[in-house]
Amino acid sequence: MVSLDSTNYSIWKIRIEDYLWSKDLLDPILYKERPTGVDEKAWTTLNRKAIASIRQYVSLSVLQHVANETNAFEMWKKLKSMYERNNAMGKASLIRKLVKLQYKDGDSIVVHMNEFQSVVNQLAGMKMKLEDELQALLLLSSLPDSWDTLVVSLSNSAPDGKMTMEMVKASLLNEEARRKESGYPSQAEANMWKKLESMYERNNAMGKASLIRKLVKLQYKDGDSIVVHMNEFQGVVNQLAGMKMKLEDELQALLLLSSLPDSWDTLVVSLSNSAPDGKMTMEMVKASLLNEEARRKESGYPSQAEANVIPESSRGRSKSRNPHHRDKSKGRSKSRKRNFICHYCQKPGHIERFCRKKKRDMSRERKDKNENSEQKPEEKNTTALASSDDDLFVIGDHGLLNVACNDCTWVIDSGASYHITSHREYFSSYTSGDFGHVRMGNDGSPKIIGMGDVCLETSTGCRLVLRDVRHVPDIRLSLISAGLLDDEGYANNFCDGRWKLSKGTLIMARGKKQNSLYVMQARTIEDCEKKQANPSPCITVDPVPSLPPVVVPQDHGGDMHDHTVESHADDHHDDGGDGVPESQPH
Template sequence: MATKFDIEKFNGRNFSLWKLKIKAILRKNGCLAAISERPADFTDNKKWNEMDENAIADLHLALADEVLSSIEEKKTAKEIWDHLAKLYEVKSLHNKIFLKRKLYTLRMSESTSVTEHLNTLNTLFSQLTSLSYKIESQERAELLLQSLHDSYDQLIINLTNNNLTSDLVFDDVAAAVLEEENRRKNKEDRQGNLQQAEALTVMRGRSTERGQSSSHNHGRSKSRSKKNLKCYNCGKKGHMKKDCWSLPKNSNPQGNMANTSDDGDALCCEAATAMEGRKRFADIWLIDSGATYHMTSRREWFYNYEPISGGSVYSCNNHALEIVGVGTIKLKMYDGTTKVVRDVRHVKGLKKNLLSYGLLDNNASKIETQKGIMKVFHGALVVMKGEKIAANLYMLKGETLLEAEASVASCSSDSTMLWHRKLGHMSEQGMKVLVEQKLLPGLTKVSLPLCEHCITSKQHRLKFNTSNSRGKAVLELVHSDVWQAPVTSLGGAKYFVSFIDDYSRRCWVYPIKRKADVFSTIKVFKARVELDSGNKIKCFRSDNGGEYTSDEFDDFYRKEGIKRQFTTVYTPQQNGVAERMNRTLLERTRAMLRAAGLEKALWAEAVKTVRLNREVRIRLKLRIDFLKFWINLLKFFDPGDQSRLNLKFIQIIPSFA
């Protein structure tokens, strides 16, 4: 009896991995050839048909329902295979560049195991191979070594010194890295009990006397009586520090004093071994749930500083550390962005830099911890990350910017990023053209940082082929399409209908509550644009949706003398202008809402804001006056120079007008 192999059904994700698995099944069942062109010398029709039917069955059984429905009309295994490859195996240059950038910038974090890191690398290798970009074993080994954490530097030196005269082999290097990880884990296990005991000793801040065995004491523990208590101010027994008569009368432990957690100090001791090979302990920031304030002893880190007097911080050994100042510090985050931390206390003698978990929680939308990573959210945006280095202790993934560095960092990218967001997350290429024409004041060159909102929001399939024909006058041809929203807008709209003038590419968007509202919206649109332009709509192109094919539509267009054009059923490419316009509008809408941390219910207002008429279009050769033909945009231009845009009048946050 043949062995049965089950693979996860393909649901539209990770096509390259699924393709590898299904090919193995087809090969084992002897029908792999059926997904390719039939060889000319293969004359046995019965055998080929049997092979093709077996391949079709294997493919059908390996597809999820939502994907299976799309290949229902395909008659051969090759047709099915080609259809899936066309839909899900995107072989665009953009996709190849994106994967190569991700591969060559990949870095292993401390919270990631070697096995997880190798899986990530192998997935990228497989995806690039499917795009006809082959990476040899030597280069794969080099990429693995360069992506390892700094703590593996000695291993890298050993491996490269042993292979001076021969090429590195990826499998051998991967095995060596896995072996090194196992060695470290075994070492940590051996030292675990000792470190835990030391950590608990420091965490409780108590002498070993209090932790003696209670085997000699039965019933209520004697440690609860006051005579066994030890004062951490004078060192004598019989009372606690808060009751100590040796404290100065004006010294109130509860007044004007910041706390640091005993747990935090203990865990810092526990993490000392784990911190070897990283940055110096005094250079990193720890996220401490017991800290009242953000605190550091590094005066040179402040770029906005005010000396103060009064206030103390008590460490785990009850040493009072004086607060001498307060100010602002800038941090460079894991993604290259700069974050400002205000009201940071300058504490002399503090041996670690603390970010107060409580203050972060008060100012953030939410804080999540999962798989050793802490994420601080502002809206939907992750603004800060922490990496777990010991139990309940997280190290900030970022570094402090000194005053000069902070100024340079904020000036170099903030203006570019601000223009990018105000222009509806315009592409870097489009911004470069505007800078060359001196349309963006304050920018002389454009080097757009990685915008995670654009990456997340603008993923799409290959674009449709564009037509060479083009309207020769305004309103000679108008394209239209309807898009259904995933959520209802604040105004109750569930759809929007878009209209695009083929000649000028001017776009209009109308949120609507029902598809039945399309007809009344078109009448309003027609009256408006014909009045604005002085021209009449001559031809109207749309798909075959029921909202465009009713009898009232036919009567209306017959009376107005407007020619109708419909696309072929299931061929949205023929309505490519409207399809591409809707895609662009939605990409920028998603990016804007993500960047602003707003709810999806604001999509209607956001769509209005990011319409393409707000850009100076490249294909219109930067004719700003052409935009003024349709709408008064004077408020968006520099009063002193009508050829340049004015930054302060263009809004980032979606307009509610």
């Protein structure tokens, strides 16, 4: 049983009348005075029961108006005068409500028809009864445009051109069931989608500017997954496409390359030079990035993240310590190290126990003793490699071995900031002075005591001039910076364990991968300026003697001597046929 409030009088009236009738309490609201033949005491009891039943089913707000009533007839009359709008204004209000009543897709059609019928019933209670056909037409007019097919079908199939409420209600219920079974998209779902779009889809200029800003500032960090980076990049591009702003494929490729750090410059330059018709594509760039990441993982290429971790872990101290205390202790440690003098190599900064030169010399002595006592004839042309945390030892026979620290082997380093060598005799021009220090991954910082140019004759017969080479006596490897070669217009190509340096169609130098390093054999030219006056050696294809491996025998005094053995290269041309251009030798 519903309780009476200011909105449901028409429904409540029907329900309460039925209830009073079932309890034989209807007479007190129909007759003001006691009917003839009814006992006064019985009438008083009947009247009181009717009042109690009516008050039981009214809301608290309505109860205040009838709380003091003692006559059921008067109370019923009062409620009727308060809530039954039998005047013209009440009828106009209900007709207006009936006409404006609209069904929305996704709502229950049963609820809609109940609401429609409630208004019709209220009008009937005001002595205004609508014809059945008019009710059917008004109910159909309350449907949205998505139901037009049903409306037309009913209009054409109505017998004698006259619709009935029974026919319309049955058709609406059947159509609702059909749509639910077929998964028909409702108008409510469409409205919800539009609302979500308006709330979260930033289709304005500010939204586009924000996404472009995010795309430009997106930067890849060494050590992260390149797949995750490309997914994040593509996600921003897709958002821009959803805002009707589609970036061209070439622009996407260039923006993706611009998000790479400096350590990837070699790949960027290589892609730029090899792009067909000078136009890059996203497919080409993505494939190259994935291949480069796989190559770096296989070769153990040190990532930027690993480089950042090494200094902290090697010291074994947490960043949470007092920074002032750490700086002071670090300074005291460095000052104490400077006061130490090695009694073996006579160099400052360490003691004999930790002298690397002593370790290398002792290793060579053990090697020579083992070779002299145990070497067999069939073991002559052999090579062995041993490594430790601090030193690298390479042992081999004459004519077969190239040691990374000799005078004709250079390591190609894509992470080096400039060319470096420890050999003073390599320089064709040289300037002494204090040029700072070199920062190394093991916290070392050897001093740069000079700088100049080094002129090399490569295995292809071309001359390669290295400008502003740093002279660092304490470094063990001669390094060529791939980044500086890129800046000078050379193209570096690292592929399948081989390195190739080219300029245009001219192959300037070749190298190959040994362990995890790319090395190049080259011969130093003492008088570089004189050689430069005659450029023909740079483009000759005559067989050039290959750079001899350096043999490092040890005499009885423990000194190292460099000896060279000449041999000839069979081929200096690229596999693709774009070899070194021919010219007549001078």
